Amino acid sequence: MTKVYACAVLGIEAITVTIEVHVDAGVGYHLVGLPDSAIRESNYRIAAALRHIGYRIPGKKITINMSPAGLRKEGAAYDLPLAIGILSASGQMEKRDPDRYLLMGELSLDGALQPLKGALSMALQARDAGFDGFILPAINAPEAAVVTGVRVFGASTLSEVIGHLNGSEPLRLFSEPGDWTNGYAVGDVADFEEVRGQETAKRCLEIAAAGGHNVLLIGPPGSGKTMLAKRLAGILPPMAREEALETTRIYSVAGMAAGRGLMGIRPFRSPHHTISNAALVGGGAYPQPGEISLAHNGVLFLDELPEFKRHVLEVLRQPLEDREITLTRSRFTFTYPCSFMLVASMNPSPSGFFTGEPGAGGSTLAEVHRYMGRISGPLLDRIDMHLEVRPVPFDKLSDRRKGEGSQAIRKRVMAAREKQDRRFRSAGKLHYNAQMGTKEIRAYCPVDKTALTLLKQAVDRMKLSARAYDRILKVARTIADLSGNEHIRSAHIAEAIQYRSLDREGWME
Numbered sequence: 001m002t003k004v005y006a007c008a009v010l011g012i013e014a015i016t017v018t019i020e021v022h023v024d025a026g027v028g029y030h031l032v033g034l035p036d037s038a039i040r041e042s043n044y045r046i047a048a049a050l051r052h053i054g055y056r057i058p059g060k061k062i063t064i065n066m067s068p069a070g071l072r073k074e075g076a077a078y079d080l081p082l083a084i085g086i087l088s089a090s091g092q093m094e095k096r097d098p099d100r101y102l103l104m105g106e107l108s109l110d111g112a113l114q115p116l117k118g119a120l121s122m123a124l125q126a127r128d129a130g131f132d133g134f135i136l137p138a139i140n141a142p143e144a145a146v147v148t149g150v151r152v153f154g155a156s157t158l159s160e161v162i163g164h165l166n167g168s169e170p171l172r173l174f175s176e177p178g179d180w181t182n183g184y185a186v187g188d189v190a191d192f193e194e195v196r197g198q199e200t201a202k203r204c205l206e207i208a209a210a211g212g213h214n215v216l217l218i219g220p221p222g223s224g225k226t227m228l229a230k231r232l233a234g235i236l237p238p239m240a241r242e243e244a245l246e247t248t249r250i251y252s253v254a255g256m257a258a259g260r261g262l263m264g265i266r267p268f269r270s271p272h273h274t275i276s277n278a279a280l281v282g283g284g285a286y287p288q289p290g291e292i293s294l295a296h297n298g299v300l301f302l303d304e305l306p307e308f309k310r311h312v313l314e315v316l317r318q319p320l321e322d323r324e325i326t327l328t329r330s331r332f333t334f335t336y337p338c339s340f341m342l343v344a345s346m347n348p349s350p351s352g353f354f355t356g357e358p359g360a361g362g363s364t365l366a367e368v369h370r371y372m373g374r375i376s377g378p379l380l381d382r383i384d385m386h387l388e389v390r391p392v393p394f395d396k397l398s399d400r401r402k403g404e405g406s407q408a409i410r411k412r413v414m415a416a417r418e419k420q421d422r423r424f425r426s427a428g429k430l431h432y433n434a435q436m437g438t439k440e441i442r443a444y445c446p447v448d449k450t451a452l453t454l455l456k457q458a459v460d461r462m463k464l465s466a467r468a469y470d471r472i473l474k475v476a477r478t479i480a481d482l483s484g485n486e487h488i489r490s491a492h493i494a495e496a497i498q499y500r501s502l503d504r505e506g507w508m509e
Helices: 042-052 076-089 119-128 138-144 158-166 199-211 225-230 241-253 277-281 310-314 317-322 365-372 377-381 406-423 438-444 449-462 466-483 490-498
Strands: 002-010 013-024 028-032 061-067 101-103 133-137 151-155 172-174 215-218 299-302 324-328 333-337 341-346 385-388
Touching: 002 076, 002 119, 013 076, 013 119, 028 042, 042 076, 061 076, 076 101, 076 158, 101 119, 119 133, 119 138, 119 241, 133 138, 138 151, 138 172, 151 158, 199 215, 199 225, 199 341, 199 385, 199 406, 199 466, 215 225, 225 299, 225 341, 241 333, 277 310, 317 324, 317 377, 406 466, 438 466, 449 466, 449 490, 466 490
Parallel strands: 002 101, 028 061, 101 133, 133 151, 215 341, 215 385, 299 341
Antiparallel strands: 002 013, 013 061, 151 172, 324 333
């Protein structure tokens, strides 16, 4: 009997799967341990691949157990460990301790190794479980090689793996590239200097980027909402290594990280308004991370917010608070991280214009209320900043002078983020102001008497919730960081209050 080791990915976590292969007198091929149909069909792929490189499945009774037997195994990536286990147990290859390695990879009929999902999580498990190395398809080796403390070997074919285990032809050892940030440059995305006018909106997005705050842009068609949102990626700071590892791990599980190392650029996801619940938050028959997890440590942009189905938007409420999503089904419970900036845009009415404006198209106040009713109050309460984006006047549109560029704005954003990094250094996984909880708000958002009086007046007059109160303090903390102040002053509170348009009575009129 031979033991080889593979890996199963649950959510973004991986666990070791022990594959026991026993060859005995008789006839038959028996695979047990809750394999799915793709694994049960593996004997056909393995038989063709072995014959192609001069080996064979022995004409004996082969019993294979995949442990833990109570865990359902899914996918064709178990082909490689199953093939090595059969060869080792039947004496067709020299025993060079294949159990020292974690093995994963799908086989083609000619013995070539196909890409797999979750290589980064598997590499972390190989390191934590104390394996000498991790052998996987060469195309996935760069993403697995970012894990320190485990040797990563990339192979293109089954015969290369056999040669390595026999000691005749060692596989290439992969290591993390020196520049893991993938050459992040502001020039890779659209620049704010192309935006004419909209200075208030630019200021709002600068604050949002500096503190990681959620933003809702409200304005008529053509006012520049989408243009502004798409340039937000150019002023965000590059990810720290810990953040890059978290994000790349999600993309690895989704099968979107093959052939590259750590992601240095923050993700920007913009799903269409026809998206389903499962596509947004994750799940499905074969669970996959959704758009909110793919936007982890980056931006989720929802254009034309009221056009999204209301029940789809409602599933965002808990992830926006907890910054993770737990999916519970009859057969599994998975947790995916989803700490993202929500940036949304919408028109103020069905006609697209504010009521009373030229070209408003005759939308009545009742129609506007019904239109706004597509977005629930609790969801709007979780958005830190609401901003009206007005049309750009002609003199601004025709001005040939360039506006302030993304590079200059990004320097201020990075300076503010550095202050927050120092502030939260001893606070666990906190990286920026929007992630603060009640405890951190009390500790890091001191306000003077004048600012407190102003805040009290706003809460009483606008009838703000406790959540809105906390979010105003978080935004004010970011404004103070951008201005270089340690204490929050009344000017910072006043500016933060101005970014709560939807809380002001009568804004629709």
